[in-house]
Amino acid sequence: MPRPATGEVVEKPSARGGTTFALRFRAYGRRRYVTLGTSAEGWTRQRAETELENVLADVRRGIWQPPQLEPVVEPEVTADPTFHEFASEWWAAKKLELGENTVAAYEAELTLHVLPFFARHRLSEITIREVDRYRQSKVAESERRRAAIAARRPLIDDRGRVLRPFSPSYINATIKRLAQVLEVAVEYDLLPRNPARGERRRLKASRPRPVHLDGVDQIVAMLDAATSLDASSARTRGRRALIATLVFGGLRVTEACELRWRDVDLASGRITVGRAKTDAGMREVDIRPALRDELLAYRAARPWVGMNDLVFTSQTGNARTKDNVRQRVILPVVKRADELLDERGQQPLPRGVTAHKLRHTFGSILVACGEDPTYVMGQLGHTDPEFTLRVYTHAMRRDGDERARLRALIDGAEWAPLGTNDENDGGEVDETSTRPARFELATSRSGGERSIH
Numbered sequence: 001m002p003r004p005a006t007g008e009v010v011e012k013p014s015a016r017g018g019t020t021f022a023l024r025f026r027a028y029g030r031r032r033y034v035t036l037g038t039s040a041e042g043w044t045r046q047r048a049e050t051e052l053e054n055v056l057a058d059v060r061r062g063i064w065q066p067p068q069l070e071p072v073v074e075p076e077v078t079a080d081p082t083f084h085e086f087a088s089e090w091w092a093a094k095k096l097e098l099g100e101n102t103v104a105a106y107e108a109e110l111t112l113h114v115l116p117f118f119a120r121h122r123l124s125e126i127t128i129r130e131v132d133r134y135r136q137s138k139v140a141e142s143e144r145r146r147a148a149i150a151a152r153r154p155l156i157d158d159r160g161r162v163l164r165p166f167s168p169s170y171i172n173a174t175i176k177r178l179a180q181v182l183e184v185a186v187e188y189d190l191l192p193r194n195p196a197r198g199e200r201r202r203l204k205a206s207r208p209r210p211v212h213l214d215g216v217d218q219i220v221a222m223l224d225a226a227t228s229l230d231a232s233s234a235r236t237r238g239r240r241a242l243i244a245t246l247v248f249g250g251l252r253v254t255e256a257c258e259l260r261w262r263d264v265d266l267a268s269g270r271i272t273v274g275r276a277k278t279d280a281g282m283r284e285v286d287i288r289p290a291l292r293d294e295l296l297a298y299r300a301a302r303p304w305v306g307m308n309d310l311v312f313t314s315q316t317g318n319a320r321t322k323d324n325v326r327q328r329v330i331l332p333v334v335k336r337a338d339e340l341l342d343e344r345g346q347q348p349l350p351r352g353v354t355a356h357k358l359r360h361t362f363g364s365i366l367v368a369c370g371e372d373p374t375y376v377m378g379q380l381g382h383t384d385p386e387f388t389l390r391v392y393t394h395a396m397r398r399d400g401d402e403r404a405r406l407r408a409l410i411d412g413a414e415w416a417p418l419g420t421n422d423e424n425d426g427g428e429v430d431e432t433s434t435r436p437a438r439f440e441l442a443t444s445r446s447g448g449e450r451s452i453h
Contacts (some may be wrong), residue, residue, distance in 0.1 A: 007032075007056055009048045012093065021048040027066075028057045031189070034067060083126060084119040087181045101254065101322075106177060112175040113138065114181075123185050128195045133209070135201065142166040168205035175201055212360040213353070216405040218337070219247060220362065226329075227335035239329050241298035242312050246355055248291035248410055250362030250380050253355035256296045257320045260308040261299070265449035266292055273381065283381045322355070330355055355434060369407050 007025025010033075018039040021152070025032050036051060037043040058064035087110065095103050117134050118126060124322045142165040148155045155163040179196035186194050195201075213219050226240035245256055255273050263272045269292065271285040287331070299305055304317050312320050314328075359380070366376045377383070 007052055009052055011045070013096070019043075021045070023048070023052050023055060025052070025056060025059070027064055032066065069103065080122045080124050082119065083121045083123060083181075084115060086123060086185060086190070087115065090181050092182055109174045109177045114178050114449065117179070123182075125191050126182065126191075126195055128201070131175065131178070131196045134178075135171065135203065138166060138171045138174065139203070142171070168203035172202045172205055195411050204357040212350070212357055212364050213247070214347065214350065215402055216409050217344070217407065218341065221340045221344075221346070221349070222247070222333055222358075224340055225333045228336055228340075229332055237301075237315065238298060238312055239333055242325070242329055243292050243333060243358065244291055244294040245312075246358035247361050247365075248288055248294075249285050250359050250366075252359060253322045253325050256312055256355075257310075257322065259311040260307070261305055261309055261311055264295060264297075264311060265427055266295060269313065283378060285379055288410045290410050293412050325355055365410060367407055368403060369410070370403075 007023055010024050012020045020035065020038050021043045022033060022035045034055070036048055056063060083198070091106075091110065095106070098106065114134075117132075117137065121130065145155055145163045146165040149162070149165075157163055169425040175196055179194055179201075182191060182194045182196050185191045213222065222243055223240055226243045230237050230239050242256060245251055245259075246253070249271060251259070251271070259271070259273075263274060264287075264408075265272070266287065269287040271287055273283050273285060295311075298407065304310070304313065310317075310319055314320060314324065320328075334349055334353050341348050363376055363380055366379065367373075
């Protein structure tokens with residue numbers, strides 16, 4: 001018995017600009033592909049879907065005939081194409097849906113790893129055994145790189161860079177990309193099942209310990225370090241405001257680089273994040289008092305504060321990039337912060353502090369201060385509650401004093417423990433007093449070091 005008539009509308013970029021619309025469907029036991037026309041010729045998604053309904057109705061009645069001037073079988077899609085052919089078509093459509101950084105990551109995984117191994121394989125030849133063989137080949141390649149480094153004869157690529165071993169998580173990422181392509185082949189009835197799916201195809205990858213600032217002292221040291229560097233550098237300013245935005249606003253580094261003053265409503269206390277990786281990432285972030293103070297002071301000293309001006313730029317007003325932030329802001333601030341912490345007799349920063357780890361810190365602060373997980377997800381732009389809880393409910397100090405210091409910090413206040421109120425005038429402190437800790441607005445910002453006592 002032939003399969004029932006089913007199909008879909010296909011949209012592809014036109015060589016002359018615009019979009020070409022086509023139909024992919026099954027008719028009389030065969031796969032069909034019919035090109036309708038381009039957007040320049042008046043075709044739209046809605047019109048194409050209407051035509052698909054009409055075609056499928058004719059197929060069910062047995063009266064549909066393929067257009068004489070159009071191919072009956074989908075071009076270049078045989079019953080068993082090579083992986084290179086199929087993946088190339090998949091990628092041409094898929095990359096239009098992705099952001100710039102994701103496109104770069106996917107292309108590296110496909111072109112440097114998956115395609116060299118599977119390019120000439122017919123889809124039917126990609127079996128579970130072949131996927132396992134691919135995984136084993138990447139492990140062997142990684143070990144060769146590791147051995148070469150240990151022997152002080154590292155392997156070098158064509159750009160003169162040392163070839164580093166692959167982490168298990170990176171090898172797994174390439175297998176995930178393979179599985180993503182093959183899943184579409186299953187949907188197109190070119191494969192009976194996806195041989196790259198399942199945990200057994202992956203390497204066991206340990207999750208690294210979350211890196212985050214471990215409390216108020218380290219956060220303050222980062223802010224003080226940024227202030228110190230801003231004061232000593234005529235070329236690069238705004239480090240403190242950027243660090244504050246990452247720690248107290250939880251923005252991704254690319255979101256911070258793309259932020260414009262029209263997105264920052266200091267009056268109502270909202271930052272609108274308009275471009276993100278997911279729909280949930282497009283969100284409104286509450287501006288807490290500490291961040292509001294930082295942005296007000298920063299804006300007052302900026303020469304570019306028009307509605308369409310970028311908030312964080314280089315000294316010449318050019319847009320920052322994530323690499324620029326890492327080299328010009330994060331690395332020097334981390335180095336200076338460790339020096340300050342050493343001078344103060346406090347614990348150094350954890351290893352591996354990045355802009356994204358400051359975002360982790362923001363989530364940790366919200367959790368430590370008792371915010372609802374749903375609210376934390378909304379502020380971070382996450383959709384998976386388990387991911388949010390797993391990543392951000394980690395070991396930040398949470399005794400009573402530290403919680404109070406954290407809340408005071410984000411509220412723009414300085415914290416003092418019970419019994420330090422100057423109003424005692426040197427008299428005895430009532431140890432049984434139930435008065436709450438005293439909070440005072442922090443005032444020292446310019447040039448000096450701001451601290452929480």
